[in-house]
Amino acid sequence: MPNPDGSIDELASLRSDMFRFARLQLRDDASAEDAVQEALAAALSGQKQFNNRAQLKTWVFAILKNKIIDTIRERIRSPGTAIAVDEIPEDAYDDLFNEKGFWQEDARPSSWGDPESSFSSRQFWQVFEICLTRLPENTARVFMMREMLGFETEEICKELAISPTNCWVVLHRARMGLRLCLDERWFDSENRDA
């Protein structure tokens, strides 16, 4: 067997994690499926030995990330790909500020305490994924290209043919949305429970 690293069950669960991750980035089941297939095939055909499942997972996810980047690049190069950058309207977060542009009393960011301690919580990652999914498609794409796939901002602008200013604006709105979502759905309820 080429798979000393785990049972078929473990591989199946790894596969489903990979699929969720790819779908989040690509927002399309068919391309996500393709990326996962290719990444798994590449990972398992290699002669690399893994001491444990965590190592295997890190390895296949690194391959998957590259497959996703390839897919995004192909898509962008195909003609007719126009990226709408104004999915989140300019005034979307205006309610958070007063007329002078200072935080409203109830919107002023309060401390998240020791947020890193959430990393070990399974529920946190579920909420995190929900919040990412709630971002509009292209906003999420730009954000994930930047923060998950490690594109430089200039490269995103160039690839998507948008101006740097637009790029910064989209990234900022994505962060505003994600921050607010985590604040409401995770850190706020966490504090309430405490």
Added chain:
Amino acid sequence: MLNCKQAAMLMSQGMDRELGMMQKMGLRFHLLMCGGCRNFGKQVEFLRQSCRKFTQQDN
């Protein structure tokens, strides 16, 4: 002087490009006085960290 809306935008931009000297100074001055924006800054930094963690899938 910067307001919070501008400061938040600059903090976010600072994660994607090098800010100008004046922008950095203005931001530092604002943060000195504004706890809400200091929290905001930590939180967007945490978002970046979470994304890295999420991609490594070692959770």
